[in-house]
Amino acid sequence: MKTLFYNIGYFRKEAAKTIWLNPLSNLFSLLGTGLILFLLGMVMMGWSIGDHIIDSLQKEAEISAYFEKGISKEQAEALVEDIKQIEGVREATLIGETEARDRMKEILGEEAHILELFDENPFEAFIEVRIDLELMNSVLKDVKEQKGIEYVRDNREVLEQIRDITEGIKLFGYLVILAVGITTVIIIAHMIRQGIYNNKDHINTLRLLGAPNSFIGFPYLLSGLFLTLLGGILAAVLVTLLLEGGYQQFGGSIPFIPLPTKEALLGNAVSFLIIISALLGLLGSLFGLSSIKPHDTK
Protein backbone atom coordinates (compact mmCIF):
# COMPACT_ATOMS: atom_id res chain seq x y z
CA MET A 1 0.00 0.00 0.00
CA LYS A 2 2.88 2.31 0.90
CA THR A 3 4.52 1.54 -2.44
CA LEU A 4 1.26 2.35 -4.23
CA PHE A 5 0.93 5.66 -2.40
CA TYR A 6 4.59 6.66 -2.96
CA ASN A 7 4.39 5.89 -6.67
CA ILE A 8 1.07 7.44 -7.67
CA GLY A 9 2.83 9.97 -9.91
CA TYR A 10 4.98 7.25 -11.49
CA PHE A 11 1.98 5.01 -12.19
CA ARG A 12 0.08 7.94 -13.74
CA LYS A 13 3.02 8.80 -16.02
CA GLU A 14 3.59 5.18 -17.00
CA ALA A 15 -0.12 4.72 -17.78
CA ALA A 16 -0.01 7.82 -20.01
CA LYS A 17 3.16 6.51 -21.72
CA THR A 18 1.49 3.13 -22.32
CA ILE A 19 -1.40 4.88 -24.03
CA TRP A 20 0.82 7.17 -26.10
CA LEU A 21 3.11 4.32 -27.14
CA ASN A 22 0.39 3.06 -29.49
CA PRO A 23 -1.93 6.06 -29.92
CA LEU A 24 -3.84 4.98 -33.01
CA SER A 25 -4.64 1.49 -31.76
CA ASN A 26 -5.70 2.87 -28.38
CA LEU A 27 -7.81 5.55 -30.06
CA PHE A 28 -9.66 2.84 -31.99
CA SER A 29 -10.12 0.84 -28.79
CA LEU A 30 -11.48 3.96 -27.12
CA LEU A 31 -13.90 4.67 -29.97
CA GLY A 32 -14.96 1.02 -30.15
CA THR A 33 -15.59 0.91 -26.41
CA GLY A 34 -17.41 4.24 -26.56
CA LEU A 35 -19.72 3.08 -29.34
CA ILE A 36 -20.46 -0.26 -27.68
CA LEU A 37 -21.26 1.54 -24.44
CA PHE A 38 -23.42 3.96 -26.44
CA LEU A 39 -25.40 0.96 -27.73
CA LEU A 40 -25.71 -0.24 -24.16
CA GLY A 41 -26.85 3.24 -23.13
CA MET A 42 -29.55 3.18 -25.81
CA VAL A 43 -30.76 -0.23 -24.72
CA MET A 44 -30.79 0.98 -21.13
CA MET A 45 -32.85 4.01 -22.14
CA GLY A 46 -35.24 1.79 -24.10
CA TRP A 47 -35.45 -0.39 -21.03
CA SER A 48 -36.17 2.60 -18.78
CA ILE A 49 -38.78 4.04 -21.16
CA GLY A 50 -40.37 0.61 -21.63
CA ASP A 51 -40.41 0.02 -17.89
CA HIS A 52 -42.01 3.40 -17.34
CA ILE A 53 -44.69 2.78 -19.99
CA ILE A 54 -45.41 -0.72 -18.67
CA ASP A 55 -45.56 0.61 -15.16
CA SER A 56 -48.03 3.31 -16.22
CA LEU A 57 -50.12 0.82 -18.17
CA GLN A 58 -50.05 -1.61 -15.30
CA LYS A 59 -51.38 1.08 -13.03
CA GLU A 60 -54.13 1.69 -15.58
CA ALA A 61 -54.99 -2.01 -16.04
CA GLU A 62 -58.65 -2.44 -15.33
CA ILE A 63 -61.61 -4.75 -15.81
CA SER A 64 -65.34 -3.96 -15.98
CA ALA A 65 -67.73 -5.95 -13.79
CA TYR A 66 -71.43 -5.86 -14.84
CA PHE A 67 -74.03 -6.77 -12.30
CA GLU A 68 -77.38 -8.47 -12.60
CA LYS A 69 -80.38 -6.38 -13.59
CA GLY A 70 -82.66 -5.27 -10.80
CA ILE A 71 -79.87 -4.58 -8.31
CA SER A 72 -80.43 -1.42 -6.34
CA LYS A 73 -77.88 1.37 -6.07
CA GLU A 74 -77.25 0.48 -2.41
CA GLN A 75 -76.60 -3.17 -3.31
CA ALA A 76 -74.28 -2.07 -6.13
CA GLU A 77 -72.33 0.15 -3.71
CA ALA A 78 -72.08 -2.75 -1.22
CA LEU A 79 -70.74 -4.90 -4.08
CA VAL A 80 -68.11 -2.24 -4.81
CA GLU A 81 -66.99 -2.38 -1.16
CA ASP A 82 -66.75 -6.19 -1.33
CA ILE A 83 -64.69 -6.05 -4.51
CA LYS A 84 -62.31 -3.53 -2.93
CA GLN A 85 -61.43 -6.19 -0.31
CA ILE A 86 -60.16 -8.65 -2.95
CA GLU A 87 -56.38 -9.04 -3.04
CA GLY A 88 -54.96 -7.46 -6.22
CA VAL A 89 -57.68 -4.82 -6.52
CA ARG A 90 -56.24 -1.31 -6.46
CA GLU A 91 -59.49 0.60 -6.80
CA ALA A 92 -63.16 -0.10 -7.54
CA THR A 93 -65.64 2.60 -8.66
CA LEU A 94 -69.29 2.44 -9.54
CA ILE A 95 -69.94 3.96 -12.98
CA GLY A 96 -73.58 4.92 -13.61
CA GLU A 97 -75.34 4.67 -17.00
CA THR A 98 -75.03 8.42 -17.64
CA GLU A 99 -71.28 8.47 -16.93
CA ALA A 100 -70.81 5.42 -19.15
CA ARG A 101 -72.57 7.30 -21.96
CA ASP A 102 -70.50 10.47 -21.36
CA ARG A 103 -67.27 8.48 -21.48
CA MET A 104 -68.26 6.97 -24.82
CA LYS A 105 -69.09 10.42 -26.14
CA GLU A 106 -65.63 11.55 -25.19
CA ILE A 107 -64.02 8.55 -26.89
CA LEU A 108 -66.07 9.00 -30.08
CA GLY A 109 -65.33 12.73 -30.28
CA GLU A 110 -66.75 14.15 -33.51
CA GLU A 111 -68.55 10.86 -34.19
CA ALA A 112 -70.48 11.13 -30.90
CA HIS A 113 -73.64 12.22 -32.76
CA ILE A 114 -74.21 8.54 -33.51
CA LEU A 115 -75.40 8.18 -29.91
CA GLU A 116 -78.28 10.58 -30.69
CA LEU A 117 -79.81 7.80 -32.77
CA PHE A 118 -80.70 5.89 -29.60
CA ASP A 119 -83.99 6.82 -27.90
CA GLU A 120 -82.73 5.49 -24.61
CA ASN A 121 -79.29 5.32 -23.06
CA PRO A 122 -77.93 1.96 -24.29
CA PHE A 123 -75.20 1.81 -21.63
CA GLU A 124 -75.40 -0.14 -18.44
CA ALA A 125 -73.99 0.77 -15.05
CA PHE A 126 -70.88 -1.23 -14.11
CA ILE A 127 -68.05 -1.42 -11.62
CA GLU A 128 -64.71 -0.25 -12.90
CA VAL A 129 -61.96 -2.28 -11.17
CA ARG A 130 -58.32 -1.29 -11.37
CA ILE A 131 -56.17 -4.30 -10.76
CA ASP A 132 -52.63 -5.44 -10.11
CA LEU A 133 -51.56 -7.05 -13.39
CA GLU A 134 -49.50 -9.68 -11.60
CA LEU A 135 -52.62 -11.00 -9.85
CA MET A 136 -54.92 -10.69 -12.86
CA ASN A 137 -56.10 -14.34 -12.93
CA SER A 138 -57.03 -14.60 -9.27
CA VAL A 139 -58.75 -11.17 -9.31
CA LEU A 140 -60.87 -12.14 -12.33
CA LYS A 141 -61.90 -15.37 -10.64
CA ASP A 142 -62.76 -13.67 -7.33
CA VAL A 143 -64.74 -10.85 -8.98
CA LYS A 144 -66.74 -13.31 -11.12
CA GLU A 145 -67.61 -15.28 -7.99
CA GLN A 146 -69.08 -12.23 -6.23
CA LYS A 147 -72.83 -12.60 -5.65
CA GLY A 148 -74.72 -10.22 -7.97
CA ILE A 149 -72.05 -10.07 -10.68
CA GLU A 150 -73.41 -11.23 -14.03
CA TYR A 151 -70.30 -11.09 -16.12
CA VAL A 152 -66.84 -9.53 -16.21
CA ARG A 153 -65.38 -7.91 -19.27
CA ASP A 154 -61.65 -8.21 -19.13
CA ASN A 155 -58.95 -7.09 -21.50
CA ARG A 156 -57.07 -10.30 -20.83
CA GLU A 157 -55.40 -10.45 -24.22
CA VAL A 158 -54.22 -6.86 -24.11
CA LEU A 159 -53.09 -7.21 -20.53
CA GLU A 160 -51.22 -10.46 -21.22
CA GLN A 161 -49.53 -8.90 -24.23
CA ILE A 162 -48.39 -6.00 -22.08
CA ARG A 163 -46.96 -8.49 -19.58
CA ASP A 164 -45.16 -10.44 -22.33
CA ILE A 165 -43.68 -7.26 -23.80
CA THR A 166 -42.36 -6.31 -20.36
CA GLU A 167 -40.70 -9.70 -19.93
CA GLY A 168 -39.31 -9.57 -23.49
CA ILE A 169 -37.76 -6.13 -23.10
CA LYS A 170 -36.16 -7.17 -19.83
CA LEU A 171 -34.71 -10.39 -21.29
CA PHE A 172 -33.39 -8.48 -24.32
CA GLY A 173 -31.82 -5.91 -22.00
CA TYR A 174 -30.07 -8.61 -19.98
CA LEU A 175 -28.73 -10.23 -23.14
CA VAL A 176 -27.43 -6.89 -24.46
CA ILE A 177 -25.76 -6.10 -21.13
CA LEU A 178 -24.10 -9.53 -21.18
CA ALA A 179 -22.94 -9.13 -24.81
CA VAL A 180 -21.68 -5.57 -24.30
CA GLY A 181 -19.96 -6.58 -21.06
CA ILE A 182 -18.11 -9.48 -22.66
CA THR A 183 -17.15 -7.42 -25.74
CA THR A 184 -15.81 -4.55 -23.63
CA VAL A 185 -13.82 -6.90 -21.40
CA ILE A 186 -12.31 -8.57 -24.49
CA ILE A 187 -11.38 -5.22 -26.11
CA ILE A 188 -9.79 -3.90 -22.93
CA ALA A 189 -8.02 -7.18 -22.16
CA HIS A 190 -6.61 -7.22 -25.70
CA MET A 191 -5.50 -3.60 -25.37
CA ILE A 192 -3.74 -4.40 -22.07
CA ARG A 193 -2.03 -7.42 -23.60
CA GLN A 194 -0.91 -5.26 -26.53
CA GLY A 195 0.44 -2.62 -24.13
CA ILE A 196 2.33 -5.27 -22.17
CA TYR A 197 3.75 -6.77 -25.34
CA ASN A 198 4.89 -3.31 -26.51
CA ASN A 199 6.65 -2.82 -23.17
CA LYS A 200 8.04 -6.33 -22.79
CA ASP A 201 11.67 -5.18 -22.37
CA HIS A 202 10.64 -2.71 -19.71
CA ILE A 203 8.60 -5.37 -17.88
CA ASN A 204 11.39 -7.92 -18.14
CA THR A 205 13.82 -5.44 -16.58
CA LEU A 206 11.42 -4.77 -13.73
CA ARG A 207 11.07 -8.50 -13.13
CA LEU A 208 14.85 -8.91 -13.05
CA LEU A 209 15.07 -6.11 -10.52
CA GLY A 210 12.56 -8.00 -8.36
CA ALA A 211 9.48 -5.83 -8.85
CA PRO A 212 6.29 -7.58 -7.76
CA ASN A 213 3.56 -8.24 -10.33
CA SER A 214 1.23 -5.74 -8.66
CA PHE A 215 3.79 -2.95 -9.20
CA ILE A 216 4.44 -3.98 -12.81
CA GLY A 217 0.75 -4.32 -13.66
CA PHE A 218 -0.69 -1.25 -11.97
CA PRO A 219 0.07 1.26 -14.80
CA TYR A 220 -1.61 -1.09 -17.30
CA LEU A 221 -4.62 -1.45 -15.06
CA LEU A 222 -4.80 2.35 -14.80
CA SER A 223 -4.53 2.83 -18.56
CA GLY A 224 -7.30 0.26 -19.19
CA LEU A 225 -9.50 1.87 -16.59
CA PHE A 226 -8.83 5.34 -18.00
CA LEU A 227 -9.59 4.38 -21.61
CA THR A 228 -12.81 2.54 -20.70
CA LEU A 229 -13.92 5.44 -18.52
CA LEU A 230 -13.22 7.77 -21.43
CA GLY A 231 -15.30 5.43 -23.62
CA GLY A 232 -18.06 5.65 -21.00
CA ILE A 233 -17.91 9.46 -21.05
CA LEU A 234 -18.04 9.45 -24.87
CA ALA A 235 -21.09 7.16 -24.73
CA ALA A 236 -22.71 9.40 -22.11
CA VAL A 237 -22.19 12.47 -24.34
CA LEU A 238 -23.72 10.67 -27.34
CA VAL A 239 -26.65 9.45 -25.27
CA THR A 240 -27.24 12.98 -23.96
CA LEU A 241 -27.23 14.42 -27.49
CA LEU A 242 -29.57 11.70 -28.71
CA LEU A 243 -31.94 12.21 -25.81
CA GLU A 244 -31.98 16.00 -26.14
CA GLY A 245 -32.73 15.68 -29.86
CA GLY A 246 -35.29 12.92 -29.33
CA TYR A 247 -37.28 14.78 -26.68
CA GLN A 248 -37.26 17.96 -28.79
CA GLN A 249 -38.40 16.07 -31.86
CA PHE A 250 -40.93 13.64 -30.41
CA GLY A 251 -41.57 14.73 -26.83
CA GLY A 252 -44.71 16.70 -27.65
CA SER A 253 -46.05 14.69 -30.57
CA ILE A 254 -46.65 11.41 -28.76
CA PRO A 255 -48.72 12.44 -25.76
CA PHE A 256 -50.43 9.05 -25.47
CA ILE A 257 -47.11 7.42 -24.53
CA PRO A 258 -46.29 8.25 -20.92
CA LEU A 259 -42.54 9.03 -21.21
CA PRO A 260 -40.40 9.47 -18.10
CA THR A 261 -38.93 12.95 -17.56
CA LYS A 262 -35.84 13.74 -19.62
CA GLU A 263 -33.82 14.66 -16.52
CA ALA A 264 -34.57 11.38 -14.75
CA LEU A 265 -33.76 9.35 -17.85
CA LEU A 266 -30.54 11.25 -18.52
CA GLY A 267 -29.36 11.08 -14.90
CA ASN A 268 -29.89 7.33 -14.80
CA ALA A 269 -28.27 6.69 -18.19
CA VAL A 270 -25.16 8.83 -17.52
CA SER A 271 -24.47 7.46 -14.05
CA PHE A 272 -25.09 3.90 -15.28
CA LEU A 273 -22.65 4.34 -18.20
CA ILE A 274 -19.91 5.81 -16.01
CA ILE A 275 -20.22 3.11 -13.35
CA ILE A 276 -20.48 0.24 -15.83
CA SER A 277 -17.51 1.54 -17.87
CA ALA A 278 -15.36 1.75 -14.72
CA LEU A 279 -16.35 -1.77 -13.69
CA LEU A 280 -15.80 -3.22 -17.16
CA GLY A 281 -12.46 -1.37 -17.46
CA LEU A 282 -11.29 -2.83 -14.18
CA LEU A 283 -12.48 -6.31 -15.11
CA GLY A 284 -10.94 -6.14 -18.61
CA SER A 285 -7.62 -4.87 -17.27
CA LEU A 286 -7.43 -7.57 -14.59
CA PHE A 287 -8.35 -10.20 -17.16
CA GLY A 288 -5.69 -8.86 -19.56
CA LEU A 289 -3.04 -8.83 -16.83
CA SER A 290 -3.88 -12.28 -15.53
CA SER A 291 -3.68 -13.77 -19.01
CA ILE A 292 -0.02 -12.72 -19.36
CA LYS A 293 2.50 -15.43 -18.56
CA PRO A 294 6.18 -14.69 -17.74
CA HIS A 295 7.39 -16.18 -21.05
CA ASP A 296 5.14 -13.74 -22.98
CA THR A 297 7.46 -10.89 -22.04
CA LYS A 298 10.83 -12.61 -22.46
Place this chain on the structure above:
Amino acid sequence: MNSLAKERRAMGVSMIEANGVFLRYKDGTEALKNVTLTIKQGELVYITGPSGSGKTSFLKLLMGMEQPTGGTLKVFDQPMTGKEREIRKLRRKIGPVFQEFKLIEGRTVLENVMIGIRFLGISPKKMKEAATNALHKVGLSHKISSKVENLSWGEAQRVAIARAVVRKPALILADEPTGNLDYENAVHILKLLTSFTDSNVTVIITTHATHLIENEKNATFLRVNAGEFTIERSRNGGYDEDIIL
Protein backbone atom coordinates in the same frame (compact mmCIF):
# COMPACT_ATOMS: atom_id res chain seq x y z
CA MET B 1 37.47 -2.13 5.48
CA ASN B 2 35.54 -1.41 8.67
CA SER B 3 35.91 -3.70 11.69
CA LEU B 4 32.34 -5.06 11.53
CA ALA B 5 32.80 -6.12 7.92
CA LYS B 6 36.12 -7.80 8.81
CA GLU B 7 34.47 -9.59 11.70
CA ARG B 8 31.55 -10.84 9.59
CA ARG B 9 33.81 -12.01 6.83
CA ALA B 10 35.94 -13.80 9.37
CA MET B 11 32.80 -15.52 10.67
CA GLY B 12 32.44 -17.00 7.20
CA VAL B 13 28.68 -16.49 6.56
CA SER B 14 27.94 -18.10 3.19
CA MET B 15 26.28 -15.94 0.57
CA ILE B 16 26.43 -18.40 -2.32
CA GLU B 17 26.72 -22.16 -2.13
CA ALA B 18 26.97 -24.19 -5.30
CA ASN B 19 27.24 -27.96 -5.11
CA GLY B 20 27.81 -29.89 -8.32
CA VAL B 21 25.83 -27.36 -10.36
CA PHE B 22 25.18 -28.02 -14.02
CA LEU B 23 23.43 -25.78 -16.50
CA ARG B 24 22.38 -27.15 -19.84
CA TYR B 25 20.31 -24.92 -22.14
CA LYS B 26 17.35 -26.27 -24.06
CA ASP B 27 19.38 -26.36 -27.29
CA GLY B 28 21.78 -28.80 -25.60
CA THR B 29 24.58 -26.33 -24.87
CA GLU B 30 26.31 -27.29 -21.66
CA ALA B 31 27.06 -23.89 -20.11
CA LEU B 32 28.23 -24.96 -16.65
CA LYS B 33 29.69 -28.25 -15.51
CA ASN B 34 29.88 -29.50 -11.95
CA VAL B 35 30.42 -26.11 -10.30
CA THR B 36 31.08 -26.46 -6.59
CA LEU B 37 32.00 -23.33 -4.68
CA THR B 38 31.17 -21.19 -1.68
CA ILE B 39 31.27 -17.40 -1.69
CA LYS B 40 31.07 -15.67 1.66
CA GLN B 41 29.38 -12.47 2.72
CA GLY B 42 31.56 -9.42 2.02
CA GLU B 43 33.71 -11.30 -0.50
CA LEU B 44 35.03 -9.67 -3.69
CA VAL B 45 35.18 -12.19 -6.53
CA TYR B 46 36.39 -11.66 -10.09
CA ILE B 47 35.36 -14.20 -12.69
CA THR B 48 37.45 -14.23 -15.82
CA GLY B 49 37.46 -16.38 -18.89
CA PRO B 50 36.99 -16.24 -22.63
CA SER B 51 33.71 -15.30 -24.29
CA GLY B 52 31.13 -18.08 -24.10
CA SER B 53 32.95 -19.82 -21.25
CA GLY B 54 29.99 -19.59 -18.83
CA LYS B 55 30.60 -16.35 -16.88
CA THR B 56 27.27 -14.77 -17.74
CA SER B 57 25.47 -18.11 -17.36
CA PHE B 58 26.75 -18.35 -13.79
CA LEU B 59 25.45 -14.84 -13.01
CA LYS B 60 22.11 -15.76 -14.61
CA LEU B 61 21.85 -18.70 -12.20
CA LEU B 62 22.57 -16.40 -9.27
CA MET B 63 19.83 -14.01 -10.49
CA GLY B 64 17.33 -16.84 -10.91
CA MET B 65 17.10 -16.11 -14.65
CA GLU B 66 18.00 -19.75 -15.26
CA GLN B 67 17.66 -22.73 -12.97
CA PRO B 68 20.35 -25.38 -12.47
CA THR B 69 19.75 -28.53 -14.47
CA GLY B 70 21.81 -30.47 -11.94
CA GLY B 71 23.20 -30.03 -8.42
CA THR B 72 22.08 -27.51 -5.83
CA LEU B 73 22.56 -23.77 -5.69
CA LYS B 74 21.73 -21.58 -2.72
CA VAL B 75 21.82 -17.77 -2.67
CA PHE B 76 21.12 -16.07 0.66
CA ASP B 77 20.55 -19.62 1.91
CA GLN B 78 17.60 -19.95 -0.47
CA PRO B 79 17.56 -22.73 -3.07
CA MET B 80 17.38 -21.27 -6.57
CA THR B 81 14.66 -23.65 -7.64
CA GLY B 82 11.91 -21.79 -5.82
CA LYS B 83 8.79 -20.15 -7.16
CA GLU B 84 8.98 -16.96 -9.25
CA ARG B 85 7.55 -14.99 -6.32
CA GLU B 86 10.37 -16.12 -4.01
CA ILE B 87 13.01 -15.48 -6.68
CA ARG B 88 11.65 -11.91 -7.12
CA LYS B 89 11.97 -11.25 -3.38
CA LEU B 90 15.53 -12.49 -3.48
CA ARG B 91 16.35 -10.27 -6.46
CA ARG B 92 15.45 -7.21 -4.40
CA LYS B 93 18.61 -7.87 -2.34
CA ILE B 94 20.77 -8.02 -5.46
CA GLY B 95 22.26 -5.10 -7.39
CA PRO B 96 22.61 -6.38 -10.96
CA VAL B 97 24.65 -4.75 -13.71
CA PHE B 98 23.65 -6.46 -16.93
CA GLN B 99 26.02 -6.78 -19.86
CA GLU B 100 23.41 -5.21 -22.14
CA PHE B 101 22.46 -2.67 -19.38
CA LYS B 102 18.67 -3.24 -19.65
CA LEU B 103 17.89 0.45 -19.28
CA ILE B 104 14.36 1.63 -20.02
CA GLU B 105 14.19 3.78 -23.13
CA GLY B 106 12.08 6.91 -23.21
CA ARG B 107 12.91 7.58 -19.55
CA THR B 108 15.51 9.89 -18.10
CA VAL B 109 18.71 8.82 -16.40
CA LEU B 110 17.22 9.71 -13.01
CA GLU B 111 14.03 7.74 -13.70
CA ASN B 112 16.09 4.71 -14.72
CA VAL B 113 18.05 4.76 -11.49
CA MET B 114 14.93 5.35 -9.39
CA ILE B 115 13.14 2.39 -10.96
CA GLY B 116 15.48 0.09 -9.03
CA ILE B 117 14.09 1.25 -5.69
CA ARG B 118 10.50 2.26 -6.49
CA PHE B 119 8.98 -0.94 -5.10
CA LEU B 120 11.04 -1.01 -1.91
CA GLY B 121 8.71 1.24 0.11
CA ILE B 122 10.92 4.35 0.00
CA SER B 123 9.38 7.82 -0.03
CA PRO B 124 9.66 9.79 -3.32
CA LYS B 125 11.95 12.39 -1.72
CA LYS B 126 14.36 9.75 -0.38
CA MET B 127 14.22 7.87 -3.68
CA LYS B 128 15.26 10.98 -5.56
CA GLU B 129 18.03 11.78 -3.08
CA ALA B 130 19.41 8.23 -3.24
CA ALA B 131 19.29 8.15 -7.05
CA THR B 132 20.96 11.57 -7.31
CA ASN B 133 23.74 10.43 -4.95
CA ALA B 134 24.27 7.21 -6.92
CA LEU B 135 24.53 9.19 -10.15
CA HIS B 136 27.00 11.54 -8.49
CA LYS B 137 29.14 8.54 -7.50
CA VAL B 138 29.32 7.30 -11.11
CA GLY B 139 30.03 10.84 -12.37
CA LEU B 140 26.75 11.42 -14.16
CA SER B 141 25.20 14.26 -12.12
CA HIS B 142 25.20 16.44 -15.23
CA LYS B 143 23.15 13.89 -17.22
CA ILE B 144 20.36 13.48 -14.71
CA SER B 145 17.62 14.70 -17.06
CA SER B 146 18.95 13.16 -20.28
CA LYS B 147 17.02 10.39 -21.96
CA VAL B 148 19.01 7.14 -21.77
CA GLU B 149 18.84 6.57 -25.52
CA ASN B 150 20.90 9.75 -25.96
CA LEU B 151 23.79 8.50 -23.82
CA SER B 152 27.05 6.98 -25.01
CA TRP B 153 27.63 3.29 -24.22
CA GLY B 154 29.98 4.18 -21.42
CA GLU B 155 27.47 6.56 -19.88
CA ALA B 156 24.67 4.00 -20.20
CA GLN B 157 26.85 1.48 -18.42
CA ARG B 158 27.40 3.90 -15.57
CA VAL B 159 23.64 4.44 -15.29
CA ALA B 160 23.21 0.67 -15.00
CA ILE B 161 25.81 0.64 -12.23
CA ALA B 162 24.09 3.52 -10.42
CA ARG B 163 20.79 1.61 -10.63
CA ALA B 164 22.48 -1.45 -9.07
CA VAL B 165 24.17 0.35 -6.19
CA VAL B 166 21.30 2.71 -5.34
CA ARG B 167 19.42 -0.24 -3.80
CA LYS B 168 22.10 -0.79 -1.14
CA PRO B 169 22.19 -4.47 -2.13
CA ALA B 170 23.68 -7.33 -0.13
CA LEU B 171 25.06 -8.81 -3.34
CA ILE B 172 26.30 -7.00 -6.44
CA LEU B 173 26.49 -8.99 -9.65
CA ALA B 174 28.25 -7.07 -12.39
CA ASP B 175 28.57 -8.58 -15.84
CA GLU B 176 31.45 -6.88 -17.68
CA PRO B 177 30.85 -3.53 -15.94
CA THR B 178 33.91 -1.94 -17.50
CA GLY B 179 33.41 -3.34 -20.97
CA ASN B 180 32.50 -0.03 -22.58
CA LEU B 181 34.43 2.38 -20.43
CA ASP B 182 37.70 4.20 -21.04
CA TYR B 183 40.59 3.38 -18.72
CA GLU B 184 40.00 6.23 -16.30
CA ASN B 185 36.28 5.54 -15.94
CA ALA B 186 36.84 1.77 -15.73
CA VAL B 187 39.24 2.21 -12.81
CA HIS B 188 36.79 4.59 -11.14
CA ILE B 189 33.85 2.17 -11.56
CA LEU B 190 35.82 -0.85 -10.30
CA LYS B 191 36.92 1.17 -7.29
CA LEU B 192 33.30 2.15 -6.64
CA LEU B 193 32.00 -1.41 -6.96
CA THR B 194 34.74 -2.97 -4.86
CA SER B 195 34.27 -0.33 -2.16
CA PHE B 196 30.94 -1.96 -1.28
CA THR B 197 32.75 -4.93 0.29
CA ASP B 198 33.63 -2.53 3.13
CA SER B 199 29.92 -2.54 4.00
CA ASN B 200 29.91 -6.36 3.96
CA VAL B 201 28.37 -6.50 0.49
CA THR B 202 29.42 -9.45 -1.66
CA VAL B 203 30.62 -8.25 -5.05
CA ILE B 204 31.00 -10.60 -8.02
CA ILE B 205 32.39 -9.12 -11.22
CA THR B 206 32.93 -10.85 -14.53
CA THR B 207 35.50 -9.18 -16.72
CA HIS B 208 37.87 -9.53 -19.62
CA ALA B 209 39.92 -6.58 -18.43
CA THR B 210 42.45 -8.54 -16.37
CA HIS B 211 44.97 -5.69 -16.63
CA LEU B 212 42.65 -3.58 -14.45
CA ILE B 213 42.40 -6.12 -11.65
CA GLU B 214 45.74 -7.89 -11.54
CA ASN B 215 46.99 -5.82 -8.62
CA GLU B 216 43.86 -6.38 -6.54
CA LYS B 217 44.92 -7.94 -3.25
CA ASN B 218 41.62 -8.46 -1.46
CA ALA B 219 39.84 -10.42 -4.16
CA THR B 220 39.38 -13.98 -5.22
CA PHE B 221 39.93 -14.75 -8.88
CA LEU B 222 37.97 -17.52 -10.53
CA ARG B 223 38.52 -18.66 -14.08
CA VAL B 224 35.93 -20.34 -16.21
CA ASN B 225 36.74 -22.48 -19.18
CA ALA B 226 34.07 -24.34 -21.11
CA GLY B 227 31.77 -24.20 -18.09
CA GLU B 228 34.33 -25.44 -15.55
CA PHE B 229 35.47 -23.23 -12.69
CA THR B 230 39.00 -23.17 -11.37
CA ILE B 231 40.54 -20.92 -8.75
CA GLU B 232 43.31 -18.72 -10.07
CA ARG B 233 44.21 -16.79 -7.00
CA SER B 234 42.44 -16.28 -3.69
CA ARG B 235 42.43 -13.35 -1.31
CA ASN B 236 45.98 -12.19 -0.44
CA GLY B 237 47.42 -14.43 -3.11
CA GLY B 238 46.93 -17.77 -1.39
CA TYR B 239 44.77 -20.74 -2.24
CA ASP B 240 41.52 -20.69 -0.31
CA GLU B 241 40.00 -24.12 0.10
CA ASP B 242 36.77 -22.59 1.32
CA ILE B 243 36.02 -21.21 -2.09
CA ILE B 244 36.39 -24.07 -4.49
CA LEU B 245 35.97 -27.57 -3.16
